[in-house]
Amino acid sequence: MTRAPFNVLFLCTGNSARSILAETLLNHWGQGRFQGFSAGSFPSGVIHPFALGLLRSLELPTEGVRSKSWNEFARSGAPVMDFVFTVCDQAAGEVCPIWPGQPITAHWGMPDPAAVDGSDVERWQAFRATFRGLENRIKIFVALPVASLDRMSLASKVQAIGRMRPDEAEDRAS
Numbered sequence: 001m002t003r004a005p006f007n008v009l010f011l012c013t014g015n016s017a018r019s020i021l022a023e024t025l026l027n028h029w030g031q032g033r034f035q036g037f038s039a040g041s042f043p044s045g046v047i048h049p050f051a052l053g054l055l056r057s058l059e060l061p062t063e064g065v066r067s068k069s070w071n072e073f074a075r076s077g078a079p080v081m082d083f084v085f086t087v088c089d090q091a092a093g094e095v096c097p098i099w100p101g102q103p104i105t106a107h108w109g110m111p112d113p114a115a116v117d118g119s120d121v122e123r124w125q126a127f128r129a130t131f132r133g134l135e136n137r138i139k140i141f142v143a144l145p146v147a148s149l150d151r152m153s154l155a156s157k158v159q160a161i162g163r164m165r166p167d168e169a170e171d172r173a174s
Contacts, residue, residue, distance in 0.1 A: 005035045006146055009081045009103070012088035015040025015067040017051045017114045019087055021131050024060050025138045034142060037079065039070035048114050050127045074099060083158065087134070088112060104155045108137055108162040137161050140172050 008030075010022035019038035026036030045067050055062050072078060080101035085108045110133050113126035140161050146154060164172070 004033050004147065005030070006033065006082040007035050007037065007079050007103075008083040008085065009070075009073055009099075010036065010038045011040065011070055011084065011086045012038075012112075013041050014044040014114070015069075016044040016046060017048045017127070018110050018112065018130060018134065020047050020051050020065055020067070021055070021127075022085070022087055022108075022134045022138065024055050024062065024065060025131075025135050026142070028060055029135070029138050029142050031142075033146075035079070037073065037081070038065075039068050039073055041070055043067045043069050050113065050123060054124075054127050054131055085158070085162070104151065104158060106155070106158040106162045108134075110134060136172070137164070140164075 008026055010019040010026070012019040015038055019040065023036040023038035026034050030036065047062075047065065047067055052062060055065075073081065078100070081099050081103040082101070084099055084103045084105045086105075087108050087110050089107075089109050110130050111126070113123070113130045116123050116126040141158065144154070144157055149157070
């Protein structure tokens with residue numbers, strides 16, 4: 001891979017929390033080397049208020065972020081993806097569209113904070129934990145020498161990032 005920015009699509013089912021967080025985090029930590037996108041197999045059409053509140057509280061840009069179908073990225077004229085990462089187990093098990101450009105794919109499954117029942121404090125904690133897990137993986141990813149690795153090595157490395165335990169990813173991202 002020799003061009004930048006590298007386009008990265010994060011997929012989940014509803015495209016309301018995890019994939020939205022990942023898109024925003026990549027655009028922040030990628031510093032122009034990466035362009036993050038997100039989509040869902042069955043998008044909810046809205047961003048979860050806790051996800052939006054968390055991003056805003058950390059002063060991460062949310063302008064233009066929206067819940068959308070992965071079909072937007074499979075059609076003609078869509079940005080060509082270099083990487084496609086699933087962030088939920090359900091989306092990982094679904095039949096995805098054929099992505100133009102044959103992107104490198106990996107599964108970076110994270111617990112769904114939107115599925116947590118409980119008090120607002122418990123729900124907020126779930127969103128923070130998912131945010132930290134995604135942020136750690138993304139920091140490791142953006143530190144990879146993407147342009148100088150061959151396709152097989154790069155695919156192996158991004159798949160290994162998805163297999164890291166949250167505490168292991170946190171240690172490596174620091």
